[in-house]
Amino acid sequence: MRRTGEQPVALARAALAAAMGLLLSSCGGTLLPIPLTGLNRQLEQAGGHHDPALGDGWLGVIQQRGGRQQVVLIDLKQQLPVPLPGLNRPDALPISISVDARGERLLLLRQLEGRAEVVLYRRSLMSLQPIVMGPGSIPTAVQLRADGRQLAVQVSRNGQWQIDLIDLP
Amino acid sequence: MARARTRLIACCAALVGALALGSCAGFGNRQAAPASGLGPSQQRREPALSGNSRLLASIVDDSGRSSVLLQEQPSGRVIPLRHLRGHRPHSSPALSWNGRYLALLLQQGGQSVAVIEDRLSGQLHRLPAPGGAKLERLSLAPDGQTLALQVLQGGQQRVQLFDLSGVLEPDRPGGQRSSNPTAP
Known part of the structure; x- marks a missing residue:
């Protein structure tokens, strides 16, 4: 069982992951190549x-x-x-x-x-x-x-x- | 005697001429690119050949806008491209070894964008101009693992290189390629 203080952190992480997913899907195939x-x-x-x-x-x-x-x-x-x-x-x-x-x-x-x-x-x-x-x-x-x-x-x-x-x- | 000398000089001249032609233009078959099928006055520029010689990409003037034309060789059959029609003008096409990747510059929202169409997976990858620079030209390595962009920034032309090995599968000789070249 998680301690109470960890719950906001876990929620924030989940929200961040969702936001990143949304951002990537809206970019729709934008390449992120590595500059040499x-x-x-x-x-x-x-x-x-x-x-x-x-x-x-x-x-x-x-x-x-x-x-x-x-x-x-x-x-x-x-x-x-x-x-x-x-x-x-x-x-x-x-x-x-x-x-x-x-x-x-x-x-x-x-x-x-x-x-x-x-x-x-x-x-x-x-x-x-x-x-x-x-x-x-x-x-x-x-x-x-x-x-x-x-x-x-x-x-x-x-x-x-x-x-x-x-x-x- | 004089006739023999004339004949000797003529032979020497023919030999020298043949040698000169051989050293300058000793190349094989020379031909025009396959017809575009878009009319006899169709202008074509910026050729790009796939490494396996099966495909030729070029830029044609289609209804007043520059469009990429991808053709099989030597038949000249036009291969449709799924993603690119809506974002003209196109410029600077480049093909990977087996023609799996077609890279070019196009206009999108008033900005020049480098794109790579993966004809095997059907995906279109976009690469926005780095730092808002104006993109002028691109080159794709035959294996599809490196991209070079010529950009205009601060009034100077520069070349920037990008590693694509983490984002695109290699397209090497004898390697994976589309089983149906008409498929995007």
Whole structure:
């Protein structure tokens, strides 16, 4: 048998539980994800970022720092950027990026010498391969399939936005 | 003699050309995305492929408002989405590996909200903008365990990462997926 002093506490707990239940049901599927605080702070301290592209355990992102924009690939487990030799050029402006699930292939749309070009970067080979668009097609956004074997390109063709799919070896 | 030299030069030029094409555009099949079925002048943008290549999500202009279109590949069959019609415009779609999760940005009550539709369970998960920031773009990891949001805050674009491992089941290659892709 409970002591008299415990009854208000038990009642308050029950009321709180009911209120929480009501609150959750009214939210109806609101996600309560956990912010990756350490990484978020690291990103904030490194300057502005845009065009995030996630692999499984990888984040590709365009970093704005000191008036310059460059592509950065971060190993989310190590919480460290990995080197991308040969990818960033001081005379090129990155516009859109995408990364495969393994963080091995990066697809980059960039502005170079007044033209938009799409390039495929293979990290293990440190190789950069241009991908030629069809005639009259100006690429405006890119997405690489998670297995890195197909890319989808948003192109402007005859004044219309279209999507082209290109298989990769 | 001169003819032989000309032939040699032509062969060399053809070889160099082939090598150049091979190094630049040595890629396989190239095709337009499956027709949207919404008219020949339909504009499409912001493509997102599922890792298993079965699904393509894109944004189309439907009656003046941007809507997500989910299609099977290569048939182009449109897959209905249960929850999303009432909250347009849509932007920035992303698909998990088997297409179980479709994440995108939508407008709700005048605010941009990130949502993830679980096509297996039929649930729609909402993620309000952190700190009242304006959401501009999102990316969902192929396994559905991490979400990246590009936000505009104080005039600067920032990227914030969220761990979804406690709230969404992983969607990995060869893993669990909807037995009926038309089911939400």
